Amino acid sequence: MTTPTMQKAWIIERMGHPSKTLKLKSDWPVPSEIPKDHVLVKIQAAALNPVGWKLMLVAPNFVAKRPLPAEYDFAGVIEKKNGTKFEVGNPVFGSIHVPIAMKTRQGTLAEYALVPDICVTERPSNIDAIHASGLTLAGLTAWQSLFEYAHLKAGQTVFVYGASTAVGLFAIQIAKARGIKVVASASGRNEELVKKTGADEFIDYTKEPIHKYLTSHPPSPKFHAIIDAYGLSDPSLYAHSAAYMAPGGVFVTTTPGPHDISFKEIGNLFKTIAAVTWPSWLGGVPRKFKFVSLKANKANLEAFRDLVAEGKIVGIVDSVYGMQDVLKAYERIMSSRATGKVVVKVEGST
Structure with missing residues (x-):
């Protein structure tokens, strides 16, 4: 034709x-x-x-x-x-x-x-x-967050914030397929979906600010990485991460920008910039912060496709x-x- x-x-x-x-x-x-x-x-x-x-x-x-x-x-x-x-x-x-x-x-x-x-x-x-x-777009964002930016390996633990987003759901599935423990956070109404996708533990962020919950209930061992799949403008989860993320751990975010045009969101953006750029030796956050810039990568795409073919990613x-x-x-x-x-x-x- x-x-x-x-x-x-x-x-x-x-x-x-x-x-x-x-x-x-x-x-x-x-x-x-x-x-x-x-x-x-x-x-x-x-x-x-x-x-x-x-x-x-x-x-x-x-x-x-x-x-x-x-x-x-x-x-x-x-x-x-x-x-x-x-x-x-x-x-x-x-x-x-x-x-x-x-x-x-x-x-x-x-x-x-x-x-x-x-x-x-x-x-x-x-x-x-x-x-x-x-x-592909959300799946490879999750893949590169986990492996190209956080360099996670089997046996380690990752915390996924925004777990019910497309990137979050893929991050859970990919991590579990590679032998990584997943602690995930989303609204309580999405708890069943997040657990069904494979999360080992679930935290409802609507009950208490997530950084406060994790500070008062620190994981053991501490997280090896945090994947912010929502794109927080508020830097609190990163700013307090030394309490619940291991030394050498990496905070990876997708789009840390304002989610609406308001003074609060714009203010949070400037707070995030300050938290990320202020050096740890001057009292800044002693953990790495990385922003995902998705790149076309055939090897990543084929490895991701193989997990789809095996039924490990849906x-x-x-x-x-x-x-x-x-x-x-x-x-x-x-x-x-x-x-x-x-x-x-x-x-x-x-």
Whole structure:
């Protein structure tokens, strides 16, 4: 079947709220030239990520290279290839990492996307496109947090804050698959899900500020790392970490930025900057602080894919929307009530 020259795609036209900046177009060009070591993927499903709507809100057009299709995560089939191991028709999943998306002006809320080989892998037969579509960006963020930044090993213990987020749920599954003990914190309403995902211990952060609880109930042995999967603006969990994290331990965070535009959140951000930059010999926090900058890494992606194939990692889906209902999907993810991935079914949508 001949690949069409035009496609439907949700295009980000300007900076702003998704409801104001996104427009569904039916005449967006399908890439016709496939560079070496790239594939053209026919998208079956795409998952939304917080980084998607946050960049829409804060990044001006000249930085974000707009207009371009929205989002990064996908599952689909190989439509065309050039110099890769894939065959046409192979089911795949992956993510177009943010810097690559800006450079190539590709996105996954579209019927087709041009993807570098480094960003895509074969989809195992034990997972469908809907559940595979949201694996990669959050999954690799969790993977690199655990192993590239915290350098955790089997037999050690990690504390996962924001355990019911997509990154948190993947961090639990990956850590358990690698023989790492997991203590996890989330709202009490998500306790069952977090424990079902594999957490050894659960702490409800809504009952008491988490740094106060951990200071008065220090683990033994102390945590070898803390993964902040929520992206705290308040530095308290890090600032008091010497009480519950072992010397040499690493505090790893995803997005330690304001979660709204308020004086409290902006103030917390400056407090975090001070806590991170103040040297320990002057009374600063005597523990390492690292911010995750996700990088495309084929070896990480393949190792992650193997755990999916073994059934040790599953995609947790909150909700599924049709292509015509993308704005409703953004309402869901921006509500902070989604547990798991918000997915858009692209193929077959009207």
